[in-house]
Amino acid sequence: MKIDSLIVKGIDAKDNPDHAVVPPIYLATTYVQEDLHDFQSYAYARGGNPTRNNLEHLFSKIEQADYAYAFASGMAAVSAVFSLLHSGDKVLLNNNVYGGTYRYASNLFRDRGINYELVHDFNDLTAEDLDDDVAALYVETPSNPLLRVADIQRLAAVAHQKGKLLIVDNTFLTAYYQNPLALGADVVLYSATKYLSGHADVLAGLVATNQESIAVKLKFLQNTLGGILSPTDSYALIRGIKTLSVRLDRQEENTDRIIKFFSTHPGIEHLYYPGSFSREEKAIQERQASGHGSVISIRLTPEYDQDRFVAALSLFDLAVSLGGVESLICQPATMTHESFDADLQQKIGITKGLLRLAIGIENGEDLLEDLTQALDKAKQKKHLE
Template sequence: MHIQTAAVQTLRDFEHGAVVPSVHMASTFELDPATDDGVYAYQRGSNPTRAQLETVLSALDGARHGFAFASGMAATAAALSVLEVGDEVILPASVYGGTYRFVDLVLPKRGATARFVDDLGALTDADFTPATRAVFIETPANPTLRITDLRALVELAHRHGALVIVDNTFMTPVLQKPLALGADIVVQSATKYLAGHSDLLAGAVTVDDDGLADALRLAQKAEGGVLSPADSFRLIQAVKTLPLRLERQQANALAIVDFLRGCEDVAQVHYPGSHSEEEARVHASQASGTGAVVSFELAPELDRIAFLQALRYPAYAVSLGGVESLICRPATMTHEAMTPQARANAGISDELLRLSLGIEHAADLVADLEQALAAAR
């Protein structure tokens, strides 16, 4: 089944001939007094509507197990809950600011440590120690959009008994399937492309391994960061249009990249594969598109604030993946938890802007950028 079909047709046979699933809001479920058994018992452990969403998430990723959480960070925290006292996780220096905050401030209190490296692609056997339990990766990276070879990293990490955790938020299962490339755990901020309308907070984790699934199921039940039935239903419905939305968003991103690359007012433009021919080759081998996020820096003589204030369509706001275009300044918004030195190491300058393309008409977006650049001169 193609992913466009799976997004719509994974769930079937609803009650009363309905063509959409019911929303089961119950927090508790009646059990058999003779055995204390039941398919469901308490909403935190499981719920029919959340279970249906998790079936969809699994189908999209081609995974055996899927888990829905109350936010992308709840999903990331659950994935990192596999770490034990004394374990180490390796992460890229450019990792999302929320993940950086968690591994910098929370993880050490649980007895685990994080090690940041400038380039995961440069890792060798010498970088792994007996304590290295996992490697956490974003490809494309946020917000530099640098690419890492997933197959090569998986082979290296697995040789040392380390798990590979991939944040696939930027690509989604439509464009990249890390589990098929050997990754062990895939996390997504479902708030972004999966939900797609900037009105829903959610996270997703998918795995194939039964043992990892048990650990994630425990994280749901013990820590309680699960997605509500109402939001689970809304996410089921939103996912149905994910492939269509992303197709339009990618087309817009390509148009914007063409415009920015030809613009003298723009000093640098970043998109997946733009750093080098090798990164472009690697990305093409493991993903089926470039996604809909670009980042860029204005020429030094332009007024960044005037540019942002003049924009009519992209809202100056955090997040990405919605039907509306958004623009942000990572240094002070998405990655503000990082120290200035950490941002510098990650290639995140104070002038870098990240643009998430929506589904507006490309010509209108280009015209808006043109007039905002004129205002900034």
């Protein structure tokens, strides 16, 4: 079965007592047991909930994973995965990683005796670069917000050669475009708040793996730390996932048109999208993914006023996050990656001149007209002063 059909089909109606096409929402916090010697699957909602388990089952099928777990937010999922590490461990992160992930590493690792190192280009990493204390490689591909691409299959081989874990944040592409587990990753995680939900109304995180030893630990952490996804949010995420393929098709179509428009516009000094950094990354992206998603970043030329450009937009709301049906624009340096100090931002390239756009499902012509008029105003008003 193709992934788009699997996404829509979702959960078999035979998996619930009344064969409902839409699975029921179970709100109970506790469940009656038959007797002292015969306990059923569910006892207390933190340890397991039928609605949440329906979501986890759906997610595992989409990811081609043996085990899947739902959390209360993307950062709750990240926290659970980082809780697999032990004192004395070291984790390697790509340098333009999500700001919340960096905030966790830079503020909480030290108290737990864990070290981290930012890697400029994971595609240059070799097995010889992995010290004995390195426990895991944590990579976003494409990365946030510079859309750098890392070779998942090669990194899996490098990591496994030295007995290290490869953890991949696949938020920007989802399994519809890219399947890190099939490429060799040990763990894949998501801010499901983004594309999997798709409607900017649910906070959620998801983690999947094919390794039983990791799954046992993740299940323990989910139950013990208690950062679980509620039944109503689990239901909303199931509903959101059903439209994932049609949303992403429209969003990527719109993104392709905007990339083409920006590529020739005199007001765009630099355009970032998956594969734009180099021929090598373009080849990797085409090899390991079936699409490039719908997040891009830009820098305007000095002749165009950034503040006026953003203020003139009508269809692009100034807001953090991405992956919803609406188009958004933000300034990563101050809105999503403010946890990076100014020197590190400058070194990486996440400066105030960088704008990140998340493309929605609006009419493509309307989006192009909005960008055109905003760029026109940004230049014209600058010249009047």
